[in-house]
Amino acid sequence: MVLFPVLYNAVAIVVIGMFYALSPGFSVDWNTLNFLLYSLVFAVHWLLAFVVIRRLRTEGIPLSEFIRPKKKMSVLPAITVFASLNLLFDTYFVLALAYGRIPQYGNAGFLEWAFYLVLSPLTAGFVEELIWRGYFIEKLEDAGYAEWKGIALSAISFALIHGFFVVDKLLVTFVWGIIAGTYYVKERNLPILMITHVIVDVVTFGLEIFA
Numbered sequence: 001m002v003l004f005p006v007l008y009n010a011v012a013i014v015v016i017g018m019f020y021a022l023s024p025g026f027s028v029d030w031n032t033l034n035f036l037l038y039s040l041v042f043a044v045h046w047l048l049a050f051v052v053i054r055r056l057r058t059e060g061i062p063l064s065e066f067i068r069p070k071k072k073m074s075v076l077p078a079i080t081v082f083a084s085l086n087l088l089f090d091t092y093f094v095l096a097l098a099y100g101r102i103p104q105y106g107n108a109g110f111l112e113w114a115f116y117l118v119l120s121p122l123t124a125g126f127v128e129e130l131i132w133r134g135y136f137i138e139k140l141e142d143a144g145y146a147e148w149k150g151i152a153l154s155a156i157s158f159a160l161i162h163g164f165f166v167v168d169k170l171l172v173t174f175v176w177g178i179i180a181g182t183y184y185v186k187e188r189n190l191p192i193l194m195i196t197h198v199i200v201d202v203v204t205f206g207l208e209i210f211a
Contacts, residue, residue, distance in 0.1 A: 004048070004157070004161070005157055005160030005161045006160070008044070008160075008161050009160070009163060009164050011040070012037060012040075012163065015036065015037065015040065016033065016037075030103045031105055031107050031108055031112070034103060034105065035108075035112055035115070038115070038116070038120055039115075041120075042115075042119065042120060042123055045123050045124070045127040045128070046123065046127065048127065048131060049126070049127045049130060049131065052130065052131055052135050056135075066130075066134060066135075066190075067130065067134070067190050067191065067194075069187075069188060069189040069190070069191060069192075070188035070189075071187060071188045071189065073187070073189055073192070074187060077183060077186065077187050078187070078189065078192045080183075081179060081180065081183040081192065081193070081196060082192065082195075082196045082199075084179050085176060085179060085180065085196050085197075085200055086196070086199065086200055086203070088172065088175060088176060088179070089172065089176065089200045089203075089204055090200070090203055090204065090207075092168075092169070092172045093203075093204045093207050093208070094207065096166075096168070096169070097207060097208065097211050101166060101168060101169070102166065102169070102208065103208070104208055104209070104211055105205075105208050105209045108209055113209060116205040116208075116209060117202055117205055117206060117209070120201065120205065121197075121198045121199075121201035121202045121205065122198055124197055124198070124201050125194045125195070125196075125197035125198035125201065126194055126198075128158065128161075128197065129180070129190055129193040129194045129197055130190065130194075132154050132157060132158040132161075132177065132181075133154065133180055133181060133184040133190060133193055134184065134190050136150075136153075136154040136157065137150045137151065137154050137181060137184060137185065140153060140154070147185045150181070150185070151177075151178060151181035151182055151185060152178070152181075154177060154181050155174050155175075155176075155177025155178045155181055156174065156177070157177075158173065158174075158176070158177040159171075159173040159174035159176075159177055180193050180196075180197075
């Protein structure tokens, strides 16, 4: 989990470099490049999820049992984390789009819309929360790390898998990791985080497509 973000970004740099090199006159179609990168992210996420699920099975832990809330849900913390993460990322994306920090997908076709608004959010919501909140934090705790160290390390790793390239997005994603990690450590409720993540991604991809 420490080396994975580094390898992840190294592969992304190679893919972007090859895309530039193969583009006539180095004229890059950003819609195509973004779709290619997100498709690779989609594939790698599910590959990583497969590895984690197999490890859980080896340890005798069914996936359903691992995901199931380990405490009775408290309504106020659930509403707070849902509102906080939506406010954090939605506000960031509105400002980032306004100032040209991230690209828009205005020319995306119907299949690309379906990918961005359905497949990608469902994948991110399930896989990223399963791994970076549930599995990563649990394993660090099992290894004797203090709760705050587990939250911080998982947040750093989570931020870095979203790319080194846009520093402000890196920082916002790190804050996401801190908020979500803190909620998980206190409440042990992955489904709330997964649902929140899916909704946030649908909204932010929608902003990039329709803004």
